[in-house]
Amino acid sequence: MTEWLNYWQSFLQSTLTVPDTRGERQRSGAVPPLVEVREEIDPPSSADRLLHATMGQFTWGISPAALGLAYADWAFHLAVSPGKWQRLMEKTVRKTVRFAVYAMRGAIDPTCTRCIEPLSQDQRFRGAAWQHWPFNLIYQGFLLQQQWWHNATTGIGGISRHHEQVVSFVARQLLDTVSPVNFIATNPEVLETTVRSGGQNLVHGAFNLIADWERAVGGKPPVGSEAFPPGGRVAVTPGRVVYRNRLIELIQYSPQTEQVYAEPILIVPAWIMKYYILDLSPTNSLVQYLVERGHTVFMISWHNPQAEDRDLGMDDYLRLGVLDAVEAVRTIVPGHKVNAVGYCLGGTLLSIAAAFLARRGDAELNSVTLLAAQTDFTEAGELSLFIDDSQLSYLEDIMWEHGYLDTRQMAGVFQLLRSNDLIWSRVVHEYLMGRREPMTDLMAWNADATRMPYQMHSEYLRRLFLNNDLFEGRYKVDGIPVVLSDIRAPIFVVTTERDHVAPWRSVYKINLIGETDVTFVLTNGGHNAGIVNEPGHIGRHFRIARRAAGEKYIDPDTWVDSTTAMAGSWWPAWAEWLEQCSSGRAAPPPLGAPDKEYSPLGPAPGRYVLER
Structure with a gap:
């Protein structure tokens, strides 16, 4: 029995113990590197690839692990930054007071100064209908929330710049999904069109949505693009x-x-x-x-x-x-x-x-x-x-x-970069307003x-x-x-x-x-x-x-x-x-x-x- 135990002990030591060659390197005059070279990463198995490929169908090719690491970095550094919490609370109070004052003044004078202005590239709330009660309060409140979340996701000490950018970007995307522009009840322009057309805009929008869905599932190009075949109306220089x-x-x-x-x-x-x-x-x-x-x-x-x-x-x-x-x-x-x-x-x-x-x-x-x-x-x-x-x-x-990156995954990433222009404005214009943008060569x-x-x-x-x-x-x-x-x-x-x-x-x-x-x-x-x-x-x-x-x-x-x-x-x-x-x-x-x-x-x- 003792011999059997000694045999397995020596076997485990020989297979699980990494020999220490530092003494040999020193005796031979070799200088060990200051930083150990990272070993090659094991290639992923077929199961790994299959899992990730399946997940990618639902995440537009965006890694959940990358997002998780970014949010963990942000959440931990925010949790241990009481000074940042204090500043966010102060901003909350100031924005609440500013919004309340604007709501009271706006009830008396609709032309009073707004409590927050949209960014120069933000065209969502420029229309005259947004300046009337209660829609002025709705979009002003949304912009204040958007500004607060920008403050909450940036300017935190210790977080890596890349992770900060990811968290801020994702927060902005999530806020854009709940923008008052995207909903019938909170968009005065959609409401006005719906009343004026007797709801026909929503009927047309439903047909547009069904047509786009059928083309997307069938892998077909958007409606109207067939009018611009290369060699027909475009790419025609001899x-x-x-x-x-x-x-x-x-x-x-x-x-x-x-x-x-x-x-x-x-x-x-x-x-x-x-x-x-x-x-x-x-x-x-x-x-x-x-x-x-x-x-x-x-x-x-x-x-x-x-x-x-x-x-x-x-x-x-x-x-x-x-x-x-x-x-x-x-x-x-x-x-x-x-x-x-x-x-x-x-x-x-x-x-x-x-x-x-x-x-x-x-x-x-x-x-x-x-x-x-x-x-x-x-x-x-x-x-x-x-x-x-x-x-x-x-x-x-x-x-x-x-063996390749699909065009839909690439398109999804580029659309996210300009989601207001390429996603939500299209949703509002084509599905809520029921109007098709005429196809252009570009x-x-x-x-x-x-x-x-x-x-x-x-x-x-x-x-x-x-x-x-x-x-x-x-x-x-x-x-x-x-x-x-x-x-x-x-x-x-x-x-x-x-x-x-x-x-x-x-x-x-x-x-x-x-x-x-x-x-x-x-x-x-x-x-x-x-x-x-x-x-x-x-x-x-x-x-x-x-x-x-x-x-x-x-x-x-x-x-x-x-x-x-x-x-x-x-x-x-x-x-x-x-x-x-x-x-x-x-x-x-x-x-x-x-x-x-x-x-x-x-x-x-x-x-x-x-x-x-």
Whole structure:
């Protein structure tokens, strides 16, 4: 019996005890690291992935664990902050008194000063009907509650900045769901419409809701989008597909002038949506505008990934996308450098490609234009609320099931970022008021999303959003980091004042590389509407300034204050900049190069843009 016990004791010690090799390392002269390297995380099991994928169907792809950690951090630090509790109680008393005084004065003088004003971007309570009793009291009380919850979820010592932003964002979303605008009884505009139409608005709204539900369940696009098929009413600039691989089609647009600028333009759009955001209707097509000014324009059209494309990564998008396209353009238009343009994610990828080509010593780019594209992700706006280790692991498990991120999950996140504009205003207008917004080309494009392959999306979020590898010099291609400061081609950057995807102060950090000329433009509008900003568009303005290589850095707020706003579209200013970078004019090049394996494969817009 004693021998048996001794055997199991020695077995357990050998299997459960980790040998201490510190003495051996010291004797051998090896110095132990100050910080132990984190071991590799065990890969999740199929059960883990299945559970997370199932949960993701009900959470819009948002990790409950990430939310739980954020709320635990907030709740604990709030619980041990008696000074914060005192200030919140004082605010409660002041707001209550202010509201009571306003209620009494308002009963006597409806024009008296309101106790709280909506934020400048909040248009929900601007109508005249909201200024009459009792609706003025209803919305004033709601705004005071909203302000109090903002105070309660921010300004707490000790909580991480990321968790504070998450809690504040979620609190705002929850409050928006119970806004008095969203309910018949508390919305005077809906009540007035209901009385005037005898309730027909609610009947029409019910039909709208049923139609939208049927389309959503069936995976169909929104009502009216079928009137804007690519190649029909949108994406109609004449051209030919001159190259195709498993990831891209390259479109070369037909010349419309007798002579063209010598340097061709290659546009790299984002692959999260279809390319024709830059070739919408003829009146607002950036491609058409450039061609009419005498430019030779090429456009990448991305393949819509399927399950078999799950292993396409960032390197594939770099090589099969930008680098293959650059090679094709250089072959079709030999002897001239390329004016490269990148929009949104395409701009980030283009900056990687430009740094890679510069590291390799290739002077293939004549200029680089970045449209609403980030290179530094430390201030990536509210989209970064959904980016942390917990969220990304959860998202990877969701993508693992199908091999890609579904378009509905991406759309859900972007709608949350602008829930008042994209969710609740639609609920009120289409379901309570019973009015359909007429479909536009931009709205139809916005509904024409693409999927994101598992490998690429995971690498993009981790290497760029989470770790900021590109801007900090850790992003590797072929095992060697690429560095933005290696870029010597002049850079033209366009960003927008109300961009919720690429906030302009984040985009402005391109000025920190300091090794080349940077022309920076800040225009009004949002992420899409600010870029689709054709001349003649009423109410447009922009600021523009150039910083030469070697000039001292100016912080963004000082830059705004010292740069005069100019009326109109930024398109002409950019086109003039491109033309100043040109070496002259020449006869238009042929469409494709049949003798060099770039034969025209069919008319624009090609096949990939039609993939569902």
